[in-house]
Amino acid sequence: MRDKRKKVCLVVCLLVLWAHLFIAPVLADMVATVAWVFDGDTIKLSNGTKIRYAGINTPEVAHDGQPAQPLADEAYLLNRRLTRGRQVRIQVDKEKYDQYGRMLAYVFLPGGTFVNGALVEKGLAMVYTTPPNVRYDQDLLTLQRRAMRERVGLWASADPGKEPFYIGNTRSRRFHGPSCHLGQKTGRRNKVVYRNRLEAFYDGLSPCKKCNP
Template sequence: MRHRNPLTPQRLFGLFLLALLCAAPASAAETISARFLGALDGDSLRVVYQGGTLEVRLIGVDAPEYKQEYSRKAKEFTVRFCFNKTLQLEYDKERKDRYGRHLAYVYHNGRMLNRELVRAGLAIPIRVKPNTRYFEQFLEAEKDARENRRGFWIKGGLDMTPAQWRKTHPRK
């Protein structure tokens, strides 16, 4: 016995919705709200989310390390940006790094901390695939900081990048 499924308006509508879902971007950016708890350094912070504590590493930027020049200014900038605020954390493709830290773009009132740190001359852009959604914006922010001699660009940049500093000053 042959079973026939006629294309009713309801089935056409269902197919239409399915096609729209398939055509939509694979992953819209997921965002969560979390309360600022403290800054570990310029590009790492702790937040309270659903009663627990999350350690967050800013995506796409690298701020000076502890005891490196401008490290205190970068941390102070992060504290001022986030202090006593509820922040929005936007994830990219990879949500956590190998240390278990949440990787995020951090916002308050529509301003992104990652980009503002670079624009202030207190961090450099870094491309870490696959999380590269705003990398071009970070390069533009760096160009702006250099041209306007902000932060460490007032003296032409850092003596060593944070990555170079970590290699020559390993944690004990």
């Protein structure tokens, strides 16, 4: 009986240790001041940490001789108005950094405003889900669908596309043109065929960066 209790205690201790090592770091929040705003979805904190907003993508501002994409400046200005010089709460997900070393995060103002969501709600950002970071994907998708229905921001004159159909991958959360080799490789279980781009956006999928449908 005593040996059985020891085994149970050991299992419980291991579970607590596992939760501390793998769950707590993901759920832990950081509070810091925003020192600089680069564009609609990238900021720098006063401690030097560069933050890329998780779950969304805003139009590209002018850079390297390329002109700004439509509404890029509006997204930047809203992000700057909300965050620059203010203390924010930074929340990370399962994957903490992107390939450029930027921290992937959800950003909240002291009053609770979800900055990532505010940009989507105004139609100045699109949902850009990248598994395994899916903590707020449904919240962001709800805001995007509302913006689409109200035709605000990017959705005021959204292009449905010219292809006869588009191939969606529910696993990668991307959609492709019919000739894209990545789309053609999509397994039957994860494949969805859309009549136009707007249907894919409404389901929360984002354009493939290879074929840019």
